[in-house]
Each structure stands twice: as C-alpha cells, then as structure tokens.
Amino acid sequence: MNNPKVIEILETITETTDVKTIKFDFEGDIIPGQFFMIWIPNIDEIPMSVSYIDKKVKGITFKIVGNATKELFNLKVGDKIGIRGPYGNGFSIIGNNILCVAGGTGIAMIAPSVESAKKRNINTTVLLGVKNKNELFFENRIKKTGANLFVSTDDGSYGYKGFVTSLAKDIILNNKFDQILTCGPELMMKKLLEISNNISFQASLERYMKCGFGLCGQCCIGKGLRVCKEGPVFDETTLKKTEDFGVYKRDASGTKIKF
Numbered sequence: 001m002n003n004p005k006v007i008e009i010l011e012t013i014t015e016t017t018d019v020k021t022i023k024f025d026f027e028g029d030i031i032p033g034q035f036f037m038i039w040i041p042n043i044d045e046i047p048m049s050v051s052y053i054d055k056k057v058k059g060i061t062f063k064i065v066g067n068a069t070k071e072l073f074n075l076k077v078g079d080k081i082g083i084r085g086p087y088g089n090g091f092s093i094i095g096n097n098i099l100c101v102a103g104g105t106g107i108a109m110i111a112p113s114v115e116s117a118k119k120r121n122i123n124t125t126v127l128l129g130v131k132n133k134n135e136l137f138f139e140n141r142i143k144k145t146g147a148n149l150f151v152s153t154d155d156g157s158y159g160y161k162g163f164v165t166s167l168a169k170d171i172i173l174n175n176k177f178d179q180i181l182t183c184g185p186e187l188m189m190k191k192l193l194e195i196s197n198n199i200s201f202q203a204s205l206e207r208y209m210k211c212g213f214g215l216c217g218q219c220c221i222g223k224g225l226r227v228c229k230e231g232p233v234f235d236e237t238t239l240k241k242t243e244d245f246g247v248y249k250r251d252a253s254g255t256k257i258k259f
C-alpha cells in the first residue's frame with residue numbers, strides 16, 4: 001500500500017476548462033473522503049481525494065493549480081501514473097437527513113459521499129458553491145442521485161447569487177439536519193461550522209503532505225493531529241479546539257501561511 005503502484009489511465013473526462021477526471025483500474029473498497037498519493041513521473045507526488053468509487057474502477061478529479069496538476073491534466077488514456085493508498089479516514093455518514101456543502105474542487109470528494117448516502121436512502125441536500133457558472137462540475141451527476149441540489153455562484157451567473165455559506169444559513173435554519181459534511185476552502189468550512197447550529201459536523205481538511213500515511217509529521221495540525229492519518233476528515237469537537245483551523249496552514253518547508 002505504501003509503495004506506488006504503476007497504473008494505466010483508463011479514461012479521462014474534461015469537466016471544465018481546468019478541471020479533469022482521471023479513472024483507473026483499482027479494485028477494493030474505499031470510503032468517500034479517503035485519498036490517494038498520485039505520483040506524476042519526473043514531476044511530483046500529490047494528494048488527491050477519490051472522486052469516483054466503483055468496485056473495480058476509481059477516479060480522481062482535480063483542478064490545475066501548479067506543475068503537477070498541469071502535467072496530470074495533459075495525460076491521456078494509456079499514460080502511466082503511480083498511486084499509493086487509499087489513505088485517511090473518510091467521512092462517517094450518520095442520520096436520516098444530511099446536508100453536504102462543497103466549495104470549488106471540494107465538489108470532487110463530496111460527489112461520492114452523496115452517492116453513498118443516497119444508496120443508503122438517506123435524505124440528502126447538496127449545496128455546491130463556485131465562483132461562476134463555468135467552474136461548476138458534477139451538477140448532473142448529483143442530480144441523478146435524487147439529492148436536493150442547490151448551486152450558488154459568487155457572481156450570480158447561475159443559481160443563488162452569493163457565497164455558499166449564505167445559502168447554507170437559510171437552509172440550515174429552515175430544515176432539521178442530523179449531520180453536515182463539507183469540503184472546500186477552509187475559510188468557507190470555518191464559517192459553516194459557526195452557523196451549523198450545533199448539528200453534528202464533519203469537514204475534510206487539506207494540508208501539505210509528503211508521506212501520506214502518518215510518518216513524516218508534515219501535515220500536522222493542532223496538537224499533533226496528522227491530517228493524512230487522523231484526518232483528513234475531522235468532526236466539530238476536534239475542529240473547535242484546533243487553533244489553526246481556518247487560521248493558517250504550512251507550506252512544504254513548514255512555514256505558516258495565513259488563510
């Protein structure tokens with residue numbers, strides 16, 4: 001599990017101008033919210049959440065932000081990458097009525113969580129927040145699950161105009177949810193926790209990762225919680241006492257970077 005397995009790309013799907021899905025053969029069970037370390041030969045090894053979970057085929061969905069994701073974006077069917085994992089804990093879905101809130105590329109890992117909840121007949125409301133209509137992906141995929149779907153765009157080009165947290169505030173006030181699951185920009189998730197009305201809450205965090213399985217300490221938050229091992233999903237009790245949540249992260253050298 002900790003040595004990269006070289007796999008061939010089976011399928012690529014262009015989701016938007018800078019977001020792509022790559023699918024590959026990978027047999028085994030994976031919990032939504034878990035992630036792989038993806039090795040792009042000669043470039044880098046980076047963490048990516050699982051975005052498609054079928055019995056034999058898995059997928060990742062990513063946005064171009066730098067060298068590794070740019071190179072990954074340009075790969076084609078038949079090209080090879082290395083994968084390690086799956087790592088991390090994943091979401092633990094509870095209750096009969098849940099709210100899933102995703103911002104930006106957080107949509108990638110929320111989608112399999114929604115599919116998993118709907119398969120268990122859990123009433124699921126999904127909020128997807130993006131900057132503008134062109135950045136939205138997986139809308140039809142989520143509609144197909146039968147979940148109640150709402151979209152927000154910062155510029156109002158589609159759906160609700162404004163931040164997804166403003167949309168969430170109204171929806172939380174007017175419904176009775178057993179649980180909130182979220183993935184997206186950390187400031188968005190922090191705001192969501194503040195307005196969550198003491199509903200059971202799980203957020204997936206991103207920190208700079210090297211080993212991905214708890215050895216190097218690179219991804220620690222709070223008092224030694226390893227995001228790759230104890231996370232990336234943390235509940236409201238842990239998040240409320242983790243002083244760096246929504247305040248800062250660390251880069252590859254360990255230097256603090258404020259959100």
Ligand SMILES: Cc1cc2nc3c(=O)[nH]c(=O)nc-3n(C[C@H](O)[C@H](O)[C@H](O)COP(=O)(O)OP(=O)(O)OC[C@H]3O[C@@H](n4cnc5c(N)ncnc54)[C@H](O)[C@@H]3O)c2cc1C
Nearest residue numbers: 046047048049062063066067068069105108206207208209
């Ligand atoms: C658990 C986890 C799951 C993730 N899932 C997804 C996903 O499903 N889809 C998606 O688009 N992105 C995901 N990311 C973010 C993704 O790993 C970064 O976008 C990617 O590493 C950027 O690499 P780059 O070389 O293209 O960019 P760079 O220019 O090298 O970096 C751009 C930024 O990406 C982040 N980054 C770079 N390297 C790493 C690293 N080794 N570990 C963590 N962050 C890094 C840093 O914030 C950095 O400032 C996830 C991150 C984590 C920690």
Ligand code: FES
Nearest residue numbers: 210212216217228
């Ligand atoms: S990345 Fe090494 S401990 Fe988390």
